[in-house]
Amino acid sequence: MTKEEMIAFMNANPVMQVATVEDDKPRVRAILLFKADEDGIVFHTANTKDFCKQLMKNPNVEICFNSPDTQLRVRGVAHIDDSPKLREDIFAHPTRKFLQAWKDMGIDNLLTVFRVTNCVGTTWTMQTNFEAKEYIEITKH
Numbered sequence: 001m002t003k004e005e006m007i008a009f010m011n012a013n014p015v016m017q018v019a020t021v022e023d024d025k026p027r028v029r030a031i032l033l034f035k036a037d038e039d040g041i042v043f044h045t046a047n048t049k050d051f052c053k054q055l056m057k058n059p060n061v062e063i064c065f066n067s068p069d070t071q072l073r074v075r076g077v078a079h080i081d082d083s084p085k086l087r088e089d090i091f092a093h094p095t096r097k098f099l100q101a102w103k104d105m106g107i108d109n110l111l112t113v114f115r116v117t118n119c120v121g122t123t124w125t126m127q128t129n130f131e132a133k134e135y136i137e138i139t140k141h
Contacts, residue, residue, distance in 0.1 A: 001072070003038075003138050006121045009072050010036035010065050017064040018043075020054040027054060033065075034090055034113075040139050041074065041116040042081065044090060052112050061116060069125055074138065076119040086113055117141050 001009065010016070014033040019026060029051060034042040041063060045052050055061070055078045065072040090113065091099050102108045119138040 001121075001123045001136065003136055006072060006074075006123075006136060006138055007036050007038065009067070009070070010041065010074070013065045013067050013072075015066075016043075018051075019062045019064075020051065021058050021060075022050065022054045027051075032095070034093070034096075038139060039115065039117075039141075040119060041076065042086070042113065043116075044111055044113045046110045047112040048110060055114060063116065071124040072121055073124070074116070074119050074121040076116040076139070078114045078116045081113045081115040083113075087111065 010033060015030055016033050017028050017030050019028045021027065027050075031043055031045065031051075034044060036042070059078045061076060061078050063074045063076070065074070090096055090111070091103060091108065099108070099111065102111065117139050118141065120135045121138050122133045122135050
């Protein structure tokens with residue numbers, strides 16, 4: 001899979017599993033991708049969640065995207081993206097209507113947006129199960 005195909009795959013399969021570490025123990029959860037592009041993988045969470053605290057303490061992540069026959073694993077580093085435009089894009093996006101309640105209640109400041117950069121990805125299928133992994137650089141920064 002090329003870099004461009006990996007980006008398209010992530011956007012086409014937006015439910016992702018994100019692995020973090022807390023107290024030297026692995027943690028994983030499924031969350032919804034906001035977008036992936038050459039600038040990184042963007043997602044959000046509440047700053048009250050353990051997930052957010054884990055990312056702040058150790059920003060190294062591995063993210064898994066799946067389709068029925070392919071798995072894409074992406075390693076990278078998560079950073080807070082405090083761009084006001086990106087926040088507004090998230091709140092205005094049709095897939096994020098549930099966040100409007102946060103604005104209505106005045107708690108939209110709880111939203112923390114992360115961008116994962118320094119991304120490299122590798123794919124897995126049953127057909128390639130025993131082949132050596134090939135890592136593709138997805139983002140340069």
